[in-house]
Amino acid sequence: MARSPKTSDEERAGSRDIGALRALWPFLVPYKGIMTLAVAALVLTACVSLVLPLAVRRVVDNFEVDAGALLDRYFVAALAIAALLALGTAARYYLVTRLGERVVTDIRKAVFARMVAMSPAFYERIMTGEVLSRITTDTTLILSVIGSSASVALRNLLILVGGLVLLLLTSAKLTGLVLLIVPAIIVPIVVLGRRLRVLSRQNQDWIAASSGNASETLLSVQTVQAYSHEARSRARFDEVTEKSFAAARQRIGTRAVMTAIVIFLIFAGIVGVLWIGARDVNAGAMTVGALVQFVIYAVMVAGAVGALTEIWGELQRAAGATERLVELLNAEDSLREPGAPRLAPQARGEITFEDVSFSYPSRPDVSALDHVGVTIRPGETVALVGPSGAGKTTMIQLLLRFWDPATGRVLLDGIDLRDMARPDFRRQMALVPQDPVIFADTARENIRFGRPDASDAEVEAAARAAAAHDFLMALPQGYDSQVGERGVMLSGGQKQRIAIARAILRDAPVLLLDEATSALDAESERLVQRAVDRLARGRTTLIVAHRLATVKKADRILVFDGGRIVAQGSHDDLVAEDGLYARLARLQFTDGMVQAAE
Incomplete structure (x- = not known):
């Protein structure tokens, strides 16, 4: 059973580990072909990067040899390797970025499809603005992981493993010294990484709360202004947003500390190994080219570790975002559909x-x-x-x-x-609610919402029956006029008549009128009542009215x-x-x- 969305400070501290990213796999499976090509390009670029130090060693060790043609071949080979690296990197970028955009699009569609089907009980537990934040902000984090961080992490992991193997082949003695500092690097990554994961989830939750607060206030901005509530609304929004910033500041500080510790340990180790290697060169135990090759590999390995620590923070944030999206995808509706639904008869x-x-x-x-x-x-x-x-x-x-x-x-x-x-x-069934819902579209499309396949003539006939035709024709573009978000360009009575026209157009056997004429003036009510009387003939009609x-x-x-x-x-x-x-x-x-x- 899905957990209800977290709201309290104590609950915000909870978070699963990075394994939450496994929930993205079902969205990746349909695109195995693109993933395979992306991994191939990634492996190619990693291998090419690991080959470059070998070419550098050959050049350094043969620099004093009187073999110009040989040196020319080495440099030409290096140029070819660089070209291959460029092409492979471009292919990797295109494939993984495209994959990320495709997967995130699918996730957004899946979450929206789930949310739009949830019963009202679900929205008693979560603010609409928070749902929107998860669909936008959280999916953006996932996009950064799939479209960038994951491939960069895999590439650096390959360079790390391959670099360590080549370090061992270059000098087992120096490699052993390098590996001695690995435990010292892993400890802060693990310890601080756990703290980072908690802070990342907390940060995202506060961002969602901030979005929910803003959405609620802006959707009711006229009421807020009418009651001179702007200052209190700003104070509430500022409080939640500052908490989001405080969580972000803690996360950034923790990540900065982790990065500083890891980078210092890595490069301190490289300096120590370089010092020992320089003494071996003086003693004739290894060539200059071998030392240069070892140093390049050591820098590559160090860079890979540093990059992985950076990416680890991104993966932690994405894990929290994935966890929150999965909560929505797995949310259970209090209304259950039957396993084998009976076909609804043509209603009498x-x-x-x-x-x-x-x-x-x-x-x-x-x-x-x-x-x-x-x-x-x-x-x-x-x-x-x-x-x-x-x-x-x-x-x-x-x-x-x-x-x-x-x-x-x-x-x-x-x-x-x-x-x-x-x-x-x-x-x-056709419903005319007490508070008519008007969408940010044209008047024509708002009426056509009742029956999307209706012709323009049918739409206009419904509007005439609802006593809406005259005021619609008086709008700047007539039926094709934009009515604004929630119908802000219309009066209450005009919205009501559009809602009634929508119900008339639906032409359903059951008609539900919930205070359908409550916002109408006396003349409009009389006109609409006639339309309702005609519409109700031969239909089952429930009228709620004061x-x-x-x-x-x-x-x-x-x-x-x-x-x-x-x-x-x-x-x-x-x-x-x-x-x-x-x-x-x-x-x-x-x-x-x-x-x-x-």
Whole structure:
């Protein structure tokens, strides 16, 4: 079972080891061909690099020999080796960079596909901004590893191993002295590397928290400004961002200390070995060319170790990033799809709630619905009324299977929703939510969201039916006008009418209206109500409304209070009962008459 995203300071300290990078393997497998070519180019460049010191030794040892042609051949060979090294390096760069971009693209697609299918319960535990941070920032870290660090690490590992072998062949005595300092180098890498891994994970978590905070504030910027909350919002963002910087500073400091220790030990060892080698040359125990070759190999090995310590830090950060992305990929949805889903029939529109009880996870002690049982006949228009929080919208959310009931069943045409694939039965429903969602696209595409294959003529017909055509034509580019992020270019009523046009275009057998006319002026409400009346003919329609005038024409009215259905019937019958509905009606109609008089 996937862990829930970490939020507390104590939890942020936890991190897995670099083995977390193994989770990237399934994304690499489809590109074995590119990996094979990249490794071949990498091995080629490493081998060519290791050959160069041999050529240098030949030149040095034969420099005083009267053999110009021989020297010429050595230099030509060195030039050919350099050309081969250049071509191999270019090929390696192209292949591994392309591989990194391809894999990261696949990871982003996989994470987004997983996240967009998660039920609302998941987003009660994690901020949307943090998810976006993981998809962007964390995948960028993985890109740097696959597209650069991993190949550089492998190349330096080959040079390290090959260099050590050639050092041994050049001078076993000096190589033995070099190997004596290896344990002293490994200890700080291991000890400080563990600390670095923890700090890397902590840094990434704080970056994600910072992104989540910024996203939440900017998406509600008008409310923030209306309440003069800018200073407090800045303070909250600054606090989280400074914590991210503090974690980054600790990580950078730890890595700097590790780098300093390792480089000093490496080059101190080289200086000592060079001193002993120089004495051997004076004693005639080895040639100048052999010493030069040994020194070059020693520098290459030292450079490889230094590079590996640098790359180790990158791998630690990437391991933390991979771990966080895997959490999203492996996150379990509280709503499970059936193993063998039943095909959703062409809906007649019969809706049944059988003894349904439900509480939201964030409020487990409060019953949103309490043993609700009701059947809505095909083609029937049913209004859900009652005080705020009585359970009306919850009925629609359960019908769309955004949540599953704690007890009881929700059925569509006699089939439990849990036995069908969610996309199948949702295609047979059209929703107009209380807060209409408008995308950063054209007005035309926002309406076409209801049915992507609809023609322009069908889109415009839906807009006319929703009383949206006139104001859309008045926009600068008409239907092709951009409406801005979340529809900032539109009024509340205009957004509502676009949402209604979207539902009209969907032409589904079940229509769900959640306060669909709440943001409309009196004239627009009258026009839209006519459209809704026409749309509801022959369809099963659920209307959630506080305005009782909106629901008077319903075939049946369900009155909710405290998560229960406390009364049902026609408007006249419920008024005659003088219960909750009658009190709500008197309040609304009295308020309406007072407002009209004013």
